[in-house]
Amino acid sequence: MKRYIYFIISLGFLLLWSSCRKDFEFVPSTGSLEFSKDTVYLDTVFKNIGSSTYNLKVYNRSNNDISIPTVRLASGETSNYRLSVDGIAGKTFENIEILANDSLFVFIETTFDTNITPLNQLQFLDTDAIEFDSGSNLQKVELVTLVQDAIFIYPDRDSNKVVETLTLNIGGELVETNLQGRELQPSELTFTNEKPYVIYGFAMVPDGETLTIEAGSRVHFHDNSGIIVSNGASLNINGGFSNDQELLENEVIFEGDRLEPNFSEVPGQWGTIWFLDGSINNSINYATIKNATVGVLCDGNPNEVTNKLNITNTQIYNSSAFGILGRNTSISGENVVINNAGQSSFAGTIGGKYNFTHSTIVNYWNNGFRQLPSVLLNNFIVDEENVATLADLSEANFNNCIIYGNDNPEILLEEIEDDAVSFNFKFTNCLIRFQDSNNNFTGPNYDLSDTNRFEGNIFNQDPNFLDTDKDKLLIGDDSAANNQGLLIFATQVPFDILNENRTSSPDLGAYQHITFPE
Incomplete structure (x- = not known):
C-alpha cells in the first residue's frame, strides 16, 4: 500500500513542478540569432536536377525561450530553393520556437527549374537568402548555387x-x-x-x-x-x-x-x-x-x-x-x-x-x-x-x-x-x-x-x-x-600518359618517374 501512496505523492509533485515551469513562455526574438554559416554554398547543379540537402544551424544563445515571427525565403514562392524547418517543408514559416541555449536545423535544397526561370548562359549563379524576422530584427543567411546548363x-x-x-x-x-x-x-x-x-x-x-x-x-x-x-x-x-x-x-x-x-x-x-x-x-x-x-x-x-x-x-x-x-x-x-x-x-x-x-x-x-x-x-x-x-x-x-x-x-x-x-x-x-x-x-x-x-x-x-x-x-x-x-x-609507345618521352630509359607502367614534391 505504501508503494501506491509514494506513487501518488510523486505524481502530484511532478504535476506541481511542471505547472511552475516557465520553459514554454516564449518571447519574441530580438535579432540576436547566431548561425553556423553566414552563407550556404550549394555545390554546382545541373538545371532541372535537384541538389543534395544542405543544413544550417540556428542558435539561440540567450537564456530566454524565443519565437521567431517569420522565417522565409527572400524570393518567396518564386524561389528555386526549398526549406524544411522543424520538419515542415515550405518557403515561409511563422512563429518558429527555439528553447533557451538551444538550436534548430534548417534544411535547404534547390532545383533550378528552367520552365520557370530561363537559363540564358552556360553557367548561372542562382542566389537567394533566408530571412529571419523583419524590420530592425531582420537577419539574413545568403544562399548561392552555381547552375550549369547541359x-x-x-x-x-x-x-x-x-x-x-x-x-x-x-x-x-x-x-x-x-x-x-x-x-x-x-x-x-x-x-x-x-x-x-x-x-x-x-x-x-x-x-x-x-x-x-x-x-x-x-x-x-x-x-x-x-x-x-x-x-x-x-x-x-x-x-x-x-x-x-x-x-x-x-x-x-x-x-x-x-x-x-x-x-x-x-x-x-x-x-x-x-x-x-x-x-x-x-x-x-x-x-x-x-x-x-x-x-x-x-x-x-x-x-x-x-x-x-x-x-x-x-x-x-x-x-x-x-x-x-x-x-x-x-x-x-x-x-x-x-x-x-x-x-x-x-x-x-x-x-x-x-x-x-x-x-x-x-x-x-x-x-x-x-x-x-x-x-x-x-x-x-x-x-x-x-x-x-x-x-x-x-x-x-x-x-x-x-x-x-x-x-x-x-x-x-x-x-x-x-x-x-x-x-x-x-x-x-x-x-x-x-x-x-x-x-x-x-x-x-x-x-x-x-x-x-x-x-x-x-x-x-x-x-x-x-x-x-x-x-x-x-x-x-x-x-x-x-x-x-x-x-x-x-618504341611502340614512345610517350607516357603525360606526354613524356620514354625511349631513352623506359620505366614500367604508364608513367615515367618523377621527383615527388616535398
Missing part, C-alpha cells in the same frame, strides 16, 4: 508514362531487356565540348552508326545509366592530352551527374560503357572514366584482325565491380591506368585476346573486402546449372606493365584444362605483386621460371606510387619500376 538525353515515355526500354541485338538475336533508354538520334551522334551531356537510362548507338565524342567533352550519367554500342555500331572517344592535369581540359570525362564534392569519388554511381558483341572499330583515347559499376564492358569478336577495342592514354577509377571487363573479346591497351575496383581492375574472361603495354593496372580498393585480384584471366563461364562453356584465350600479353595492389597475389590465372581450347598468356618485364608463401597457387600457369609465360619480371618490390588513395599513380625516384622497361615495347 544537353539531356532521356528515354522516351508513352502516353501512360511508361518509360521506353531497350531491345538489344546480341549475337544476331533480338533480346528485350528491362534497361530503360533509347537509341541516339542522328543529330546526337557527335558529342562536343560546348555543353556537358547528362544521360538518363542507356543511350544506345544504333546499328551501323558511330558515336563520336570530341576532345574536352563531359558526359554525366544518372543512376543505372550508360552508353551501349550495338551490333555493327562504333564508339570513338577522341580526347587529347591536357596541359593542365587538374582541369583535364582536353580529356573526355565520364562520371555521375552528382557534382557535389562528396560524390566525386563514390563508386557505382552509374552503369557502364558497354560494347555489345557485334560492335566494331571502337576506340578510346585520353578519357577518364570514374565512379561506374563497370568502367568498360566489352563483349565478343575475339578473332577480329583489328581489335574490337583500342584504349589508349586512359584512366579508369572507382568502379564498384570491374574497371575493364572483357568477355571473349579483343582489347588492346597502351598507357592505361586502372585503380580502385570492387572486384578486378582488369578481367579478361571466357577467353579472348588481350594486349596491354606500358599500363598501370593496380587495385587499392578500400571500400570493403574484394575477392579478386587486380588482373584476372580465365577461359570459361559457368551457367546457372553449373555447366561450364570454354573458349580460347588465344593471347594475353602484358608488357612493361605494373600490376600491383593492396592484396596478394594480384594476378589470378583460372584455366579449365581442355585440349580443345588454348590458354595463352605472357607477362614480360612487368612489376607484379605475387607472393605465394603458402604454396596455394600451383601448376604450370604459376611456374614463374617458365620464360614462355613469365620473362624478365620483378616481383613484390615497391612501385613507390605518389598517392594510391587519391588515384595518383605516378612513380617516384625510389620505384622498383624505374629504367626496367624493354626498349622494344617503349
Whole structure:
C-alpha cells in the first residue's frame, strides 16, 4: 500500500513542478540569432536536377525561450530553393520556437527549374537568402548555387508514362531487356565540348552508326545509366592530352551527374560503357572514366584482325565491380591506368585476346573486402546449372606493365584444362605483386621460371606510387619500376600518359618517374 501512496505523492509533485515551469513562455526574438554559416554554398547543379540537402544551424544563445515571427525565403514562392524547418517543408514559416541555449536545423535544397526561370548562359549563379524576422530584427543567411546548363538525353515515355526500354541485338538475336533508354538520334551522334551531356537510362548507338565524342567533352550519367554500342555500331572517344592535369581540359570525362564534392569519388554511381558483341572499330583515347559499376564492358569478336577495342592514354577509377571487363573479346591497351575496383581492375574472361603495354593496372580498393585480384584471366563461364562453356584465350600479353595492389597475389590465372581450347598468356618485364608463401597457387600457369609465360619480371618490390588513395599513380625516384622497361615495347609507345618521352630509359607502367614534391 505504501508503494501506491509514494506513487501518488510523486505524481502530484511532478504535476506541481511542471505547472511552475516557465520553459514554454516564449518571447519574441530580438535579432540576436547566431548561425553556423553566414552563407550556404550549394555545390554546382545541373538545371532541372535537384541538389543534395544542405543544413544550417540556428542558435539561440540567450537564456530566454524565443519565437521567431517569420522565417522565409527572400524570393518567396518564386524561389528555386526549398526549406524544411522543424520538419515542415515550405518557403515561409511563422512563429518558429527555439528553447533557451538551444538550436534548430534548417534544411535547404534547390532545383533550378528552367520552365520557370530561363537559363540564358552556360553557367548561372542562382542566389537567394533566408530571412529571419523583419524590420530592425531582420537577419539574413545568403544562399548561392552555381547552375550549369547541359544537353539531356532521356528515354522516351508513352502516353501512360511508361518509360521506353531497350531491345538489344546480341549475337544476331533480338533480346528485350528491362534497361530503360533509347537509341541516339542522328543529330546526337557527335558529342562536343560546348555543353556537358547528362544521360538518363542507356543511350544506345544504333546499328551501323558511330558515336563520336570530341576532345574536352563531359558526359554525366544518372543512376543505372550508360552508353551501349550495338551490333555493327562504333564508339570513338577522341580526347587529347591536357596541359593542365587538374582541369583535364582536353580529356573526355565520364562520371555521375552528382557534382557535389562528396560524390566525386563514390563508386557505382552509374552503369557502364558497354560494347555489345557485334560492335566494331571502337576506340578510346585520353578519357577518364570514374565512379561506374563497370568502367568498360566489352563483349565478343575475339578473332577480329583489328581489335574490337583500342584504349589508349586512359584512366579508369572507382568502379564498384570491374574497371575493364572483357568477355571473349579483343582489347588492346597502351598507357592505361586502372585503380580502385570492387572486384578486378582488369578481367579478361571466357577467353579472348588481350594486349596491354606500358599500363598501370593496380587495385587499392578500400571500400570493403574484394575477392579478386587486380588482373584476372580465365577461359570459361559457368551457367546457372553449373555447366561450364570454354573458349580460347588465344593471347594475353602484358608488357612493361605494373600490376600491383593492396592484396596478394594480384594476378589470378583460372584455366579449365581442355585440349580443345588454348590458354595463352605472357607477362614480360612487368612489376607484379605475387607472393605465394603458402604454396596455394600451383601448376604450370604459376611456374614463374617458365620464360614462355613469365620473362624478365620483378616481383613484390615497391612501385613507390605518389598517392594510391587519391588515384595518383605516378612513380617516384625510389620505384622498383624505374629504367626496367624493354626498349622494344617503349618504341611502340614512345610517350607516357603525360606526354613524356620514354625511349631513352623506359620505366614500367604508364608513367615515367618523377621527383615527388616535398
